[in-house]
Amino acid sequence: MSAALRPLPKLGPAEILRIVASMTVACLAGAAMLGAVFMATDRYRAAAALRGERAAIRDMLALDSTATLVEVKQFLAPERRQVVYRAAPLGAEGAPGHEVTFTLDGRPAGERDVAGGTPLAAGLVPLGRMFVAKRAGVPAGFVVEGESRGFKKRIRMFVALRPDFSIADMRVIEHEEDPGLGAEVATPWFRGQFVDRSADEVAKLDVTKDPMPEDWRAALLAMAKRSPGGSARHAALLPRERAKPIYAVTGATISSRAVTDGVRATVDHFRRRWALLEPHLGGLR
Amino acid sequence: MSTVLLPGPAPTARQLILNGIFAENPVFRLALSLCPAVAVTTTVANGLLLGVAVLLVQVLSSVTVTLVRGFIHPRVRIPVYTIIIAVWVSAIDMTLAAFTPALYAQVGLYVKLIVAFAIIISRLEVFASRQPLVPSFFDGLGMGLGFLFALVVIGAMRELLGAGSLAGIPLAPGKPLLFFALPAGGFFSIALLMALFNWVERRTTGKSSAGGAGGTHGV
Structure with a gap:
């Protein structure tokens, strides 16, 4: 050459x-x-x-096939100054749904059944989604979509709640944190720290830079790998750890705090929304 | 690039394919694209998926370059080759994301990197840009099959030794030699297989003096 x-x-x-x-x-x-x-x-x-x-x-939510899932989408109607919730069975295209409207200060402003495939009113801004699992007509759990501002871009997550609003599980479903640092917040052992905390504990949840105790880390890893006895080890240490803050990933305090803040805000918002919504969605198949 | 094309009678399809798999195997003989060969080959399934993706990109890009080379300005041929590869890679990337989401979640990152694989652009430059359509197709097929073959063999070795299973079927309890599933084990696997490749080739060519098909060099 x-x-x-x-x-x-x-x-x-x-x-x-x-x-x-x-x-x-x-x-x-x-x-x-x-x-x-x-x-x-x-x-x-x-x-x-x-x-x-x-x-x-x-x-x-560890659901079996007897549970049905309802997807509730939340929209903002800016010019009417209203919030619109539309509920429909998850993934069933064209199934009939139910629409509930509130004013911004939380007063009901009407509700109606919508036929499957009804297009949304123009100008609605999507605010978020939540999923209600129902078994025999009563809620068996919730999964709420939340987001927060990460180190680079927004971090999106799913928070799974039991009917008493304690945390069943958490998943980071979209993020662009740095591999090896912030990306660790999406790993099973990090999210295991949130599992089984009650709603009141989550509302006060903070982040610490202290090193994570080795036995707690081992229990979280065992639970993350679903190895036998992992959940039992987690449960055994939980009484000691549940009063403590979330241990940040080393070198990724901002990402850790972003996820923790996101979970706290998601749970808090959801409890208030659900208090409004529940009377209106109770009859949904 | 030390590949020299033989002047004279055009090689047959069979020669071209065997050349890609053995005499000029991209990984074991040309030692190109070793980075993905180490990165994804922790299991047979991963190696197979990336191998198939590379095979498709190589064949499609070779054919495309042969068809459009008359329109490509020679000064910008390399950027145009890169665009052609990038288009095929993106098309395959989108298709895999749509139809095999579980596998895509594992190797999707590497599929996008195929754009920068040295083996593909080198075949376009040394072969597809100078040869007619049919030989280019078979050269691309041979090189793609050679890469696929290499990835599957490396993946099988590392999965067997590192995880004690083959194609996801557990064969041995525990993890016999976890080292082979780690990146360093990937280099060792490739080195061992390359040595085996050389040994076999020396034995066969020593006996039969048939110098393979078009393979005219070592690396």
């Missing part, structure tokens, strides 16, 4: 134009192809994401 060392001849303006045209055409053709592939595959990707979401929710 020694020939490559010879300097190339100088380019005239016509030649430069041809190069630019060549690159532009290549880029445009590539972009057109990618657009076509995206349009062909995106609904399958969305369907797969939905299946993954449902599996995660059932897993987090």
Whole structure:
């Protein structure tokens, strides 16, 4: 390849134009192809994401097939100054749902049944989602979507709550924290710290930079790996640890605090929303 | 790049495919794209998925370059090759994300990196940009199969020794040699297999003096 060392001849303006045209055409053709592939595959990707979401929710709440899941989407209607909740069975496209509207200060402003596939009113801003698991007509647990500001971008999470609002499980479902540092907050052992704390304990939850006790870390790892006895070790140490703050990931205090704040805010918001919503959604199949 | 193309009669499809798998195997002979070969091959399934993705990208890119090379300005051929590879990689990436989400969650990161795999762009530059459509197709197929073969063999060795299972089926209790599942074990696995490859090749070529198909060099 020694020939490559010879300097190339100088380019005239016509030649430069041809190069630019060549690159532009290549880029445009590539972009057109990618657009076509995206349009062909995106609904399958969305369907797969939905299946993954449902599996995660059932897993987090340890649900069996007797429980049904209702998805409640929350919207803001800015010009009417109202909050709209729309509930429908999760993943059943076209199933009839129920819509409840509140004013911003929490007074009911109407409710109605909506037929499946009814489009949303224009101008609604999505605020968040929650999932209510029902068994024999009563709530068997909740999964609430929450988010907070991480070290780089927002961190999205699912918080699973029992009917008494204690934490059943927590998952970070989307984040862009640094691998090896902030990304550790998405690992099973970190989220294990939240499990089984009551709603009142979560409301006061703080973060500490103190080192995590070794026995607690071992119990969290054992529970994360679902090894036999892991949950029992976790339960044995919980009375000591539940009064203590969340131990931050070393070198990632901001990410740890972001997740903790996110969980606290998510639980707090959900309890207040549910107090409003429950009388209206009680009859939903 | 030390690959030299033989002038004279065009190699047959069979020669080209065997050349990619054995004489110029991308991992074991050309020692290209070793980084992904270490990173993803902790199990057979991972190696297989990435191998199939590379095979598809290599064949599609080789064919595309052969078809459009008349329109590519020689001064910008490398950027245009990169665009072609990137388009195919993104298309395959989106398809995998849509249809195999569980596997994609594990190796999705590496699929995007195929854009920068040395083996693909080197085949475009040394082969597909100079040869007709049919040989380019078979060269791409051979190189892709060679890479796939290498990843599956490395994955099988590391999964068997590191996790005591093969293709997800547990064969031995516990973790016999966890070392092989770790990155350092990946390098050792590749080195051992490369040595085996060389040994076998020396034995076979020593006996039969058939120098493979088009393979004209060591690395």
